[in-house]
Amino acid sequence: MSLGQSPTPTECGACDARHIGLCDALSNENLESLAHVAQRIFVPAGKAFIEEDSKASHFYNLSRGNVSIFKSLADGRRQITGFIGAGHFLGHADSGNYRFSAEAITDVRLCRFDRAALANEFIKFPDLKSRLLEIVTHEMLSAQEQMLLLGRKTALERVASFLSSWAKQSGACQTQNSDQTILLIELPMSRGDIADYLGLTTETVSRSLSQLKRNGLIDFHNARNVTLLDAFRASNSPHIDLAQQLARA
Amino acid sequence: MSLGQSPTPTECGACDARHIGLCDALSNENLESLAHVAQRIFVPAGKAFIEEDSKASHFYNLSRGNVSIFKSLADGRRQITGFIGAGHFLGHADSGNYRFSAEAITDVRLCRFDRAALANEFIKFPDLKSRLLEIVTHEMLSAQEQMLLLGRKTALERVASFLSSWAKQSGACQTQNSDQTILLIELPMSRGDIADYLGLTTETVSRSLSQLKRNGLIDFHNARNVTLLDAFRASNSPHIDLAQQLARA
DNA sequence: CGGGACTTTGAGCTTTCTCAACGATGGTGG
DNA sequence: CCACCATCGTTGAGAAAGCTCAAAGTCCCG
Numbered sequence: 001m002s003l004g005q006s007p008t009p010t011e012c013g014a015c016d017a018r019h020i021g022l023c024d025a026l027s028n029e030n031l032e033s034l035a036h037v038a039q040r041i042f043v044p045a046g047k048a049f050i051e052e053d054s055k056a057s058h059f060y061n062l063s064r065g066n067v068s069i070f071k072s073l074a075d076g077r078r079q080i081t082g083f084i085g086a087g088h089f090l091g092h093a094d095s096g097n098y099r100f101s102a103e104a105i106t107d108v109r110l111c112r113f114d115r116a117a118l119a120n121e122f123i124k125f126p127d128l129k130s131r132l133l134e135i136v137t138h139e140m141l142s143a144q145e146q147m148l149l150l151g152r153k154t155a156l157e158r159v160a161s162f163l164s165s166w167a168k169q170s171g172a173c174q175t176q177n178s179d180q181t182i183l184l185i186e187l188p189m190s191r192g193d194i195a196d197y198l199g200l201t202t203e204t205v206s207r208s209l210s211q212l213k214r215n216g217l218i219d220f221h222n223a224r225n226v227t228l229l230d231a232f233r234a235s236n237s238p239h240i241d242l243a244q245q246l247a248r249a
Numbered sequence: 250m251s252l253g254q255s256p257t258p259t260e261c262g263a264c265d266a267r268h269i270g271l272c273d274a275l276s277n278e279n280l281e282s283l284a285h286v287a288q289r290i291f292v293p294a295g296k297a298f299i300e301e302d303s304k305a306s307h308f309y310n311l312s313r314g315n316v317s318i319f320k321s322l323a324d325g326r327r328q329i330t331g332f333i334g335a336g337h338f339l340g341h342a343d344s345g346n347y348r349f350s351a352e353a354i355t356d357v358r359l360c361r362f363d364r365a366a367l368a369n370e371f372i373k374f375p376d377l378k379s380r381l382l383e384i385v386t387h388e389m390l391s392a393q394e395q396m397l398l399l400g401r402k403t404a405l406e407r408v409a410s411f412l413s414s415w416a417k418q419s420g421a422c423q424t425q426n427s428d429q430t431i432l433l434i435e436l437p438m439s440r441g442d443i444a445d446y447l448g449l450t451t452e453t454v455s456r457s458l459s460q461l462k463r464n465g466l467i468d469f470h471n472a473r474n475v476t477l478l479d480a481f482r483a484s485n486s487p488h489i490d491l492a493q494q495l496a497r498a
Numbered sequence: 499c500g501g502g503a504c505t506t507t508g509a510g511c512t513t514t515c516t517c518a519a520c521g522a523t524g525g526t527g528g
Numbered sequence: 529c530c531a532c533c534a535t536c537g538t539t540g541a542g543a544a545a546g547c548t549c550a551a552a553g554t555c556c557c558g
Binding site for chain 2: 071079081092126130144148150
């Protein structure tokens, strides 16, 4: 696979992101125009590729792997504001500089667009701009959801909400066990990353997961692979108070 | 002033919002086209005018007063995700329904746009859509800033950050005292609203404000009018750790 | 098979919350 | 115009959730 070069039509066709995110707004022929201003980039796990406050020179479309978006305070406290998966777009800025950092969680492949060149594409293809507006609107509303979590939910509720939303976002695999329907989810990020996303400490995340397991809502033998059991989905329904149910258990 | 009707050119010209937000993207003549699909609405203090999960039928442009945007949990816990002032735009949705509620803090005047009609204006005036993209992008990035506050800052830091950002957002008045430059800010919202915005309780907000006052960073004799003193700006600079400084004091 | 990083668990502590009382403020009706 | 009442804000004391520090367990990966 070519790296540092524009993706070929074949590559675009094979990209995990072809039918989500920004690229989905374009026909195959128009996609080629977009591809001309893109470069394929590889970022190894653990490496940052956007630094907060640096010049906002590019947009990125993630074609494979997972990325965390975060902000930091001077003393090192860190808040992850989102986990991004294949097909998703990042690099929004409202001034000349990025207002967040981004780091590869797993090995990552992405398409990098020069900002000015992409602006031209937006003029050529108004649908692209509409799509971007939809994307940003969705991100903004999700951010409000996360504020509710950070400001008002208990540790247990945060962890449960996270599992539930990650299951959706990552397209968890649903399988039929002997006696129940379970949802297998894979967590590419560490407990520390989850903690930084949920405004907790690693220890509290670990304890909350253990409690969910003790109470028969989830199961795991390995930190990165969790299964959501029937009871989890039931307790996560809006009609039931998770904390209350667990207090009873 | 006409209510429930489209604003006249004179009214638009006199509107506090004319040169901010969405309307600023249009010339006077194009503004008239936009005005045709708008209705002037009055909402008294304390009244909600957007209900979470209700049909997303309108956009709103606030011309006077202040509004809070919030989300609630079933048991009544509430998270205010933003305070909106004159000139600002609200009503974004990524599905058929609103994902937040909105309530007037003070008496409020706003322009209400039918969603479908506004979509037509977006087609007629592409600049309008670009402007909306800028607005939403800014909101999304501000939301990330707030996540950092909610997830990682102490109560004292949250209150200080809030005062500082509200001073900017509301255009606080700066005056020269005998010995220092002070910033007068007016808080239209209650302590309870501030608490719901910062993920704290009323009591903790009150205690934090009292502590900032005891330490000579702010002053107030009246709950709704606060002045930021020199020491506040100094301690709020990125180079100084607020908590550390107050521990010393 | 060994070492480093990650995860889990435990014990004690800190911050913030809860509950309660008191004080201030603003609006209303006598 | 004043007194009263309701609401809002402040302060205090005790409780609780989550954090810190510490140690033991687990999992990769070489």
